[in-house]
Amino acid sequence: MFWNTNKTILIPFVLVTTFLFFLPQKARAFFTKEVFINSNLISAGYWEEYDFTTPLKASDSVGKLWLAGNFNVLYDNLAKTLSEIYTKEEFVNALKDSKIAGFEIMGEAVYTTSAQAYVVMKIRYADNSSREYKTVFNYEDGSWKLLGTKEV
Amino acid sequence: MTQLKYFGLGLFLGILVVGTVTAVKAYLTKEKVLGESVISAATLDIATTPQSALFYFEGVTPGFGSGEKKITLKNTGTTNLKYTISIEPANTSDNNVLYGALEYTFYEYNENSQLTKTVGGNGALLKDLQNVEIAQTLNSGQEKQLGVEISLPQTANNEIQGLTTNFRIIFNAIQEDGAF
Numbered sequence: 564m565f566w567n568t569n570k571t572i573l574i575p576f577v578l579v580t581t582f583l584f585f586l587p588q589k590a591r592a593f594f595t596k597e598v599f600i601n602s603n604l605i606s607a608g609y610w611e612e613y614d615f616t617t618p619l620k621a622s623d624s625v626g627k628l629w630l631a632g633n634f635n636v637l638y639d640n641l642a643k644t645l646s647e648i649y650t651k652e653e654f655v656n657a658l659k660d661s662k663i664a665g666f667e668i669m670g671e672a673v674y675t676t677s678a679q680a681y682v683v684m685k686i687r688y689a690d691n692s693s694r695e696y697k698t699v700f701n702y703e704d705g706s707w708k709l710l711g712t713k714e715v
Numbered sequence: 716m717t718q719l720k721y722f723g724l725g726l727f728l729g730i731l732v733v734g735t736v737t738a739v740k741a742y743l744t745k746e747k748v749l750g751e752s753v754i755s756a757a758t759l760d761i762a763t764t765p766q767s768a769l770f771y772f773e774g775v776t777p778g779f780g781s782g783e784k785k786i787t788l789k790n791t792g793t794t795n796l797k798y799t800i801s802i803e804p805a806n807t808s809d810n811n812v813l814y815g816a817l818e819y820t821f822y823e824y825n826e827n828s829q830l831t832k833t834v835g836g837n838g839a840l841l842k843d844l845q846n847v848e849i850a851q852t853l854n855s856g857q858e859k860q861l862g863v864e865i866s867l868p869q870t871a872n873n874e875i876q877g878l879t880t881n882f883r884i885i886f887n888a889i890q891e892d893g894a895f
């Protein structure tokens with residue numbers, strides 16, 4: 564009864580109070596600010612010794628690193644010729660899915676020059692297949708660095 | 716015509732009521748500006764100490780712990796605020812397995828430097844520290860300390876040897892009555 568009598572005045576009253584009170588609350592944007600503490604750095608050291616002092620020990624280290632998927636350290640032990648082609652990131656990304664199931668050193672190191680040698684490695688894959696690779700090393704800066712591999 | 720007059724009267728009364736309430740509210744809160752204008756008149760600002768390089772550790776190995784590093788947060792604006800903390804790698808290449816292996820514990824202190832909250836710990840990964848809302852608000856001019864500790868678990872595998880990660884700590888502040 565009251566509504567019917569006064570709806571002409573009540574409707575605009577309700578509308579305008581609702582609009583002025585609540586709409587700004589819903590529509591307003593809050594002040595925000597982001598601050599940063601930049602340049603935080605953590606770098607991991609090395610806690611497992613990998614021996615690259617002879618071609619034979621170097622091939623064993625290559626096998627262990629490959630088996631562990633530790634291509635960062637493997638990259639650090641590449642011959643310059645190879646490391647100049649790829650960045651560490653490219654190298655790691657290229658090999659990250661090529662993990663192996665095991666390896667075996669086949670025989671002794673063969674020296675082609677005083678600064679280059681190869682060792683044949685038998686690589687076993689997850690499907691139990693295996694392949695043999697001639698793993699070539701260059702003697703650089705006091706240790707034997709991986710130059711490349713070629714399937715035998 | 717009469718109905719139009721009543722309609723206009725309704726509008727006028729509505730504006731009058733809202734205006735009166737806002738003016739009274741402004742008077743009672745001793746603000747010199749009205750209603751929503753209070754917010755636009757305020758400033759929201761926050762500062763951290765240090766501003767960079769809270770963590771700088773080279774050659775870390777499994778079992779590494781940074782120890783608790785303190786951050787001082789100051790509300791340098793004129794409005795009270797609340798905030799969240801997040802971590803993100805500085806570049807895509809920093810989002811590596813080392814970054815993924817780091818763990819954190821986060822400590823919140825009150826103005827009396829008493830520990831009020833611990834977040835993370837128990838193997839919580841740093842990469843998962845995203846938009847963690849800090850329980851306490853920071854009033855205008857107020858200063859509080861937070862603590863962050865980063866660790867590398869004993870179980871970290873050899874894969875992360877020689878890796879480096881750069882990351883930033885982000886504080887996202889919003890006015891006290893805002894919503895993230």
